Each structure stands twice: as structure tokens, then as C-alpha cells.
Amino acid sequence: xxxxxxxxxxxxxxxxxxxxxxxxxxxxxxxxxxxxxxxxxxxxxxxxxxxxxxxxxxxxxxxxxxxxxxxxxxxxxxxxxxxxxxxxxxxxxxxxxxxxxxxxxxxxxxxxxxxxxxxxxxxxxxxxxxxxxxxxxxxxxxxxxxxxxxxxxxxxxxxxxxxxxxxxxxxxxxxxxxxxxxxxxxxxxxxxxxxxxxxxxxxxxxxxxxxxxxxxxxxxxxxxxxxxxxxxxxxxxxxxxxxxxxxxxxxxxxxxxxxxxxxxxxxxxxxxxxxxxxxxxxxxxxxxxxxxxxxxxxxxxxxxxxxxxxxxxxxxxxxxxxxxxxxxxxxxxxxxxxxxxxxxxxxxxxxxxxxxxxxxxxxxxxxx
Amino acid sequence: xxxxxxxxxxxxxxxxxxxxxxxxxxxxxxxxxxxxxxxxxxxxxxxxxxxxxxxxxxxxxxxxxxxxxxxxxxxxxxxxxxxxxxxxxxxxxxxxxxxxxxxxxxxxxxxxxxxxxxxxxxxxxxxxxxxxxxxxxxxxxxxxxxxxxxxxxxxxxxxxxxxxxxxxxxxxxxxxxxxxxxxxxxxxxxxxxxxxxxxxxxxxxxxxxxxxxxxxxxxxxxxxxxxxxxx
Numbered sequence: 001x002x003x004x005x006x007x008x009x010x011x012x013x014x015x016x017x018x019x020x021x022x023x024x025x026x027x028x029x030x031x032x033x034x035x036x037x038x039x040x041x042x043x044x045x046x047x048x049x050x051x052x053x054x055x056x057x058x059x060x061x062x063x064x065x066x067x068x069x070x071x072x073x074x075x076x077x078x079x080x081x082x083x084x085x086x087x088x089x090x091x092x093x094x095x096x097x098x099x100x101x102x103x104x105x106x107x108x109x110x111x112x113x114x115x116x117x118x119x120x121x122x123x124x125x126x127x128x129x130x131x132x133x134x135x136x137x138x139x140x141x142x143x144x145x146x147x148x149x150x151x152x153x154x155x156x157x158x159x160x161x162x163x164x165x166x167x168x169x170x171x172x173x174x175x176x177x178x179x180x181x182x183x184x185x186x187x188x189x190x191x192x193x194x195x196x197x198x199x200x201x202x203x204x205x206x207x208x209x210x211x212x213x214x215x216x217x218x219x220x221x222x223x224x225x226x227x228x229x230x231x232x233x234x235x236x237x238x239x240x241x242x243x244x245x246x247x248x249x250x251x252x253x254x255x256x257x258x259x260x261x262x263x264x265x266x267x268x269x270x271x272x273x274x275x276x277x278x279x280x281x282x283x284x285x286x287x288x289x290x291x292x293x294x295x296x297x298x299x300x301x302x303x304x305x306x307x308x309x310x311x312x313x314x315x316x317x318x319x320x321x322x323x324x325x326x327x328x329x330x331x332x333x334x335x336x337x338x339x340x341x342x343x344x345x346x347x348x349x350x351x352x353x354x355x356x357x358x359x360x361x362x363x364x365x366x367x368x
Numbered sequence: 369x370x371x372x373x374x375x376x377x378x379x380x381x382x383x384x385x386x387x388x389x390x391x392x393x394x395x396x397x398x399x400x401x402x403x404x405x406x407x408x409x410x411x412x413x414x415x416x417x418x419x420x421x422x423x424x425x426x427x428x429x430x431x432x433x434x435x436x437x438x439x440x441x442x443x444x445x446x447x448x449x450x451x452x453x454x455x456x457x458x459x460x461x462x463x464x465x466x467x468x469x470x471x472x473x474x475x476x477x478x479x480x481x482x483x484x485x486x487x488x489x490x491x492x493x494x495x496x497x498x499x500x501x502x503x504x505x506x507x508x509x510x511x512x513x514x515x516x517x518x519x520x521x522x523x524x525x526x527x528x529x530x531x532x533x534x535x536x537x538x539x540x541x542x543x544x545x546x547x548x549x550x551x552x553x554x555x556x557x558x559x560x561x562x563x564x565x566x567x568x569x570x571x572x573x574x575x576x577x578x579x580x581x582x583x584x585x586x587x588x589x590x591x592x593x594x595x596x597x598x599x
Contacts, residue, residue, distance in 0.1 A: 066506060100509035107507075114504035117599045118522050127518065128508040159598040175508065 011078055012039035013183060013215050014063055019072035021058050021239075032058040033069070034239040040232075042182075045209050045216045047230030047247070049223055049262055055239040056219045060185050063217070064106045065099060068092060076102065077182065104131065107176030111188035113168040115160040121171050122147065122156040128178035146174040150204065166197035173204065184208065185217045190225055202228045223266030227251070231328055235259045248327050252297040253359055267334060269293075272321040273363075276336060281320070282364060289340040290365030292350075296358040298330040305358065313349035315341035336363075379567035389561060395577065397471045397552040401543040402581075405478035406536055412483035413535070416442055417490025418516060428502065428515055438487075446484040450542055453477050454549050474543070474551035482539050489531035497523045526597035533589025537582050544578070554578050 021033035033055045040046045048056045061067035062074055065081055068089055074082040081102070084091020094102065115124050125143045134142060147153045150170035160168055169189060176184055186205065190198040206229045208214045218230055226233055226247065234244040235258060242256040254260045264270040276282060282291055296305070309315040321336040339346060353360050374381045384390040416438050422428050423435040448456065454477045458468045461476040497520055505519045521528070544555020554574045562571030 064507060066503060100511060103507055103509040108504070110500055110504060112498075112500055114498065114500040116501060116505075116519065116523060118525060118596070127505070127510075130514060130518075131509060161598055172504075175504075178508070 013042045013044075013077055014038070014040040014217070015073070015075040016059070016062065017073040017075070019059065019062055019074070020070045021055070021062065021067060022070040031239050033062070036072075036236075036239070036241050038234060038241065038244070040215060040217065042215055043209070043213045044232055045205070045218060045230045047218045047220065047226035047233040048236060049220060049226055049233060050236035050258075051221055054236040056236050057187050058239075059236070060187060060217055060219055063183070063185065064103045064108070065092065065094075076106070101131070104128070104179040105181045105183070107173075107179075107181040107184040109169065109172045109176050109184070109186050109189045111191045113160070113165075113172045113192075115168055115171055115175075117160055120157050120159055121152060121163070124160070124171055125174045125178055128175045132179060142178065143174075146177055149177070150174045164197075165193050166200060169193065169197075169201055170204070173201075173208075177208070181214070183215045183217070185219070187219050188221070189218075191220065191222070198222075198225065199228070205229055223262040227266055227325065227327060235262065246328075248297060248330055248332070251325070251327055251332050252295055267323050267325060269321070269323065269334060269336070272336065276320050277364075279320075281318070281338060285338070285364055286340065288342065288346070289338055290346060290350075291336070291338050291363045292365070293361040293363055294335045294337060294353065294358050295333070295361075296356075297327075297332045305353065305356070308352070309339070309349045312352070313341060313345040315339050315345050315349040377569040377573060379561070379565070379570045380573045383557070383561060383570060389557075391557070391573075391577075394552060394554050394557040394574070397556075398540065398543050398554045398578075398581065400471050401474050401478055401546060401551060401553060402536065402540050404475050405482060405543075406539055408475065409479035409482035409539070410486060410532070410535070412479065413486025413490055416483065416487035417494065418520070420487065420491045421494040421520065422512075422516065426499065428506070428512065442484040442487045445480060446488070450477070450481045451545050451548060453481050454545065458549075469550040471546075471551045471553070474546035474549060477549075478539065478542055478546060481542055482535060485538065486531070486535045489535055490528065493527035493531045494520050494524045496527055526593045526599075529589060529593040529596060533585060533593070536585050536589070540578060540581055540585070554581075 016036060016038045019033055019036045020031065023030040023032055036059055048059065050056050058067055062069045062082075063076060065074070068091070069082060070088065071085050072082070073080065079102070080093045081099070082091050083093055092099075116127060119127065122143050125146055126139060129139045129142060132139060132142075144153065147156055150173055152167060152170055152174070155163060155167065160171065163171065172189075184205070190201050193201060202225055205216055205218070209216050209229070216229075218226060220226060230247050232245065233247050233250045235242045235250070235256060237258050243250065243254070243259050250259060251263055254263055264273065285291060294305070306317045306319070309317055316339070318338040318340070319335055320338065322333070324331055324333045326332070339349065341349065350360055386392045419434065419438040420442070423431040423438065425435075457477045457480060461473050462468050464476055465472050467473050501523060502515060502519055505515050510518065543551070543553050544558070547553060547556025547559055554577050558571045558574035561567060562574055
């Protein structure tokens with residue numbers, strides 16, 4: 001996959017530049033998206049994380065112009081869909097019939113599946129093929145092929161109401177893939193599903209990304225989902241992108257408070273922290289002790305951190321919580337520890353940790 | 369049996385079966401008026417109902433001017449009491465069908481009377497089609513007509529059948545008033561030959577027949593609505 005990416009154009013497949021989306025309500029102006037610029041490369045699984053109301057859904061609808069932006073530029077596959085300043089609809093650079101054609105190359109799946117209730121599974125998939133150049137029997141074969149891909153061949157003649165949530169989402173994925181799109185937009189596609197089904201859907205998305213080099217935009221409020229599949233992440237709040245980077249960087253060196261919050265939730269650290277913070281060890285922390293979070297990834301995990309601390313600086317680490325995640329093939333660990341030692345020893349020990357690429361958060365104690 | 373019937377319902381028997389004022393004639397007139405005004409009024413109602421939904425601010429082709437026009441026409445026609453509409457529309461009726469009286473003439477006010485009611489019902493039925501489904505159709509590049517016929521009409525089918533049933537039943541009610549312009553029918557039978565002549569038995573039987581008609585429409589409508597609902 002990586003090789004392929006290097007061979008292909010260096011131009012991003014989706015380029016959003018300075019996008020504003022403003023809604024005019026009677027007397028209020030709502031800025032749903034504020035000056036957002038994002039580049040998505042071919043083959044990326046790009047996670048957009050944020051709470052509901054952050055503007056994620058509005059932002060991705062700009063890509064296929066389901067939502068016409070107020071300002072900015074939308075370039076997909078090198079073609080400018082929109083370019084305008086306060087231009088509204090007049091900024092659309094593409095004819096309606098061309099737009100419909102381009103939309104067929106941008107698959108989209110939704111939180112509530114949005115299947116046609118009055119059509120069978122096979123008819124739902126076929127609905128997306130109405131304008132396909134394929135002949136009738138080829139369309140049938142295509143539908144069969146797609147249903148096999150999502151493992152729903154035996155459900156072809158059933159109605160959506162007869163399916164489970166995960167099955168419905170798989171039908172939606174089959175429909176989204178009908179016209180062999182290069183981009184798939186997943187708008188909270190796993191948010192209405194239970195954890196097991198969520199993982200199945202994420203695994204399917206990952207497979208599509210790897211096998212077909214499908215570029216995926218994954219909108220979610222669950223960092224967990226991003227952790228599973230995305231190689232890049234943008235964190236959104238109040239219509240703005242707070243932080244953007246590789247999943248590994250975001251997880252190991254989160255900058256924004258919101259990002260940290262998301263990661264804590266995703267790694268169950270928030271629950272551990274809440275319990276630990278109440279414990280006697282923390283509430284009665286001594287002067288020569290600090291309560292800290294250590295986060296490290298890949299390269300530094302080979303070093304015996306804790307042993308080094310003790311041997312070189314006589315700092316004792318009491319591990320209260322530990323967690324290791326594998327992100328994009330790299331181990332990411334986090335520890336909640338109480339470090340105790342002399343003031344000088346602590347300062348030197350913490351510095352040496354930082355030097356080794358371990359990020360240190362003092363949660364409580366003198367140096368906080 | 370027939371002796372008992374003619375003694376209990378003397379006026380019913382007096383009306384006869386197939387003459388100008390007979391029962392079969394009245395039934396036919398009611399069915400004739402209901403059927404054709406359902407076709408014309410129904411079509412107008414569908415057009416206005418769909419128009420209201422697609423041009424609304426949240427529709428697939430928002431258009432303030434068209435929406436305003438659809439909305440106001442429907443509101444105005446809905447506001448006119450039907451019995452007044454019958455008289456008020458008479459000159460228009462004459463231009464369209466050449467006469468102001470009779471069953472055929474009644475089709476014009478009946479159609480115009482029922483369409484705004486139906487348009488609102490259609491509007492509600494189609495608004496209930498999940499906007500997410502419409503969006504999903506747009507996302508796969510469906511055209512305007514594909515969304516109207518393939519999504520709204522298909523997804524709203526069961527609900528449209530349900531509101532059509534309600535409309536058809538209220539239309540049967542309207543035909544009863546059409547007697548006022550000499551359109552005949554079961555309503556006219558109940559009023560002109562029953563109530564006005566103190567022939568309570570005629571009123572009773574006419575009412576019963578209207579009830580049977582309503583019941584048939586209701587049962588068929590319910591069946592079809594259920595048949596086409598896969599939610």
C-alpha cells in the first residue's frame with residue numbers, strides 16, 4: 001500500500017482549503033465549520049474525531065457538495081468542485097450532472113444506515129447502479145459480487161427491517177462501493193453498533209483500504225475506532241481543527257486538551273485515573289513524590305525505563321496503572337506512576353525520561 | 369320477507385331501484401363523483417404535495433417563491449367551506465364542463481375541494497420519509513426524478529396509501545353535499561328524499577349504504593398500506 005502511494009501522484013486525493021460553512025438562521029449565524037484546511041492522500045484512512053456538534057459531518061459533506069460551503073476551495077482528484085469567497089452556490093465549479101457523476105465515485109455510509117426500507121438488500125445495492133454503464137446482467141453480477149464481499153449473499157431478497165444493525169451497515173457499504181469509488185466517507189458508521197459489530201465493520205473498512213487502496217474518511221466520536229484503522233487523525237471542536245497528525249503522533253504526543261481527553265477515554269485511562277486519584281496514595285502524596293503519566297512509543301520501549309530510574313537517579317516508581325496499545329504496528333504504552341526520590345534525583349530522572357522520548361505529564365506533586 | 373321489508377321501509381321501496389331517483393342511480397352517482405374527483409383532485413393534490421416537499425427549505429430543490437405559491441394556494445382553498453365553494457366555483461364549472469348542475473358539474477368543486485386536503489396529507493406523508501435516505505440517494509448521484517419517484521414515492525408508498533384512504537373517505541362525505549347542486553348521490557337521497565320528506569327509513573338506508581362504501585374503502589386501504597410497508 002505504501003509503495004503504491006509513493007508511485008501515485010503526490011497531490012492529495014481530497015484537498016479542502018480554508019473551508020467555512022455558515023448557516024443563517026432567522027437572527028442567528030451559526031458557523032458550523034471555520035477555516036478548515038485538510039489534505040487527504042490516496043490510500044489514507046483519515047480519522048476526524050470530535051464530539052457531536054463539532055462540525056465533522058458538515059465538513060465531510062462539503063467533499064461531495066451535499067453541503068455547499070460558504071467560503072473556501074474543494075478539490076477532489078485534482079478537480080475543483082468549489083471555489084469561492086462568500087459565493088454560496090455560485091462558487092460551485094461543476095455542472096449538476098457532472099456533480100452527480102462524481103458523487104458516484106465518492107461512497108458514503110451513515111450512522112443510521114439510510115437504506116431504502118421498501119427495497120430488498122439487492123435492490124438497495126442496485127439503486128446505486130442506475131447510471132452505471134454496465135448492462136443489466138452485468139449489474140446483477142456486480143450486485144452479487146458486492147453482497148459476497150460484505151458476506152450477505154443469503155440475505156439478497158430480504159428487506160432492511162429483517163436485518164441486524166451490522167448487516168444493515170454492510171448493505172450500506174455494498175451500496176457505497178457499487179460504482180467502484182476511490183473515496184469512502186464514513187459518517188459515524190459504527191456509532192449505532194455494539195462493540196463487537198463495530199470491530200467487524202472496522203475490520204471490513206480496513207480490508208477495503210488495504211485491498212482496493214480505498215481512501216477512507218472516518219468520522220467518529222470514538223477514538224477507539226480511529227485507533228483501530230486510521231493512519232491520520234484530525235481532532236475537531238467548534239467547527240475548527242484543533243490538531244492534526246499521524247495516529248501515532250496524536251496518541252503519543254497529544255497537544256490539545258480535547259485530544260488528551262479523547263485518548264484517555266479510548267485507552268480507559270479516564271476510569272483508571274478517576275479511581276486512582278481518589279486513592280490514599282494520591283490524596284496523601286508526600287513532598288518527595290510526584291504522580292505522573294508516562295507515555296512512550298516504539299523506539300523507547302526497548303529501554304528498561306523503570307530500572308534506569310532507580311539505578312541512576314534512585315527514583316522509585318510505583319506503577320498504579322499500565323496499558324500498551326498497538327497503533328499502526330507500533331507499541332504505545334502509558335503508565336500512571338508515583339515517583340519518589342530526592343528533589344534533585346526526581347528532576348534529573350524526569351529529564352532523562354524526556355530525553356528518551358517519553359512524554360511526561362505531572363498530574364500531581366511539586367513539579368506540577 | 370319482502371312483505372316485511374316493504375312494510376318497514378315503505379319509502380325505500382317507493383324510491384325504486386333504477387329510475388332517476390332510484391337507489392342504483394344514487395349509488396352510481398356517488399361512486400362516479402368519488403372516483404373521478406379522486407382522480408383529478410388526487411393528481412392535483414399529489415402535485416401540490418410533492419411540490420411543497422421538494423421546494424421546502426429542507427427539500428431537494430429549495431425554492432422560496434414556488435413554495436410560497438404552493439403553500440398559499442393550498443391554504444386558501446382549504447379555508448373555503450365546501451358548500452360555499454360549490455356555489456362560488458359555479459362559473460368556472462360552467463366553463464370547464466359546460467353545465468353548473470349534475471354529477472359531472474360536481475366534479476369540479478369536488479376536485480378543488482379535496483385537493484388541498486390531500487396535498488397537506490401528502491406533504492405530511494412525504495415529510496416522514498427519512499431525510500437520511502434522501503441524502504443517501506443524493507450521495508449515490510441519484511437525479512431529481514429518481515429521488516421523487518424512486519425514493520419519496522416508493523418509501524412513502526404505504527403512508528401515501530393510508531392518507532389516500534382518509535382522503536377518499538372524506539371525499540365520499542363531500543359528495544353528499546354535492547346534492548345541493550343537483551348532483552344526486554346517496555347524500556342527496558338521504559336529505560332530499562329522506563329528511564325533507566320525513567322519510568326516516570330512506571335516510572337510514574342511504575346512511576347505511578354510505579357506511580358500507582366507507583367501510584370497503586377503509587378495509588382495502590388498510591390492507592394495501594400494510595402490504596406495502598416493510599419498515
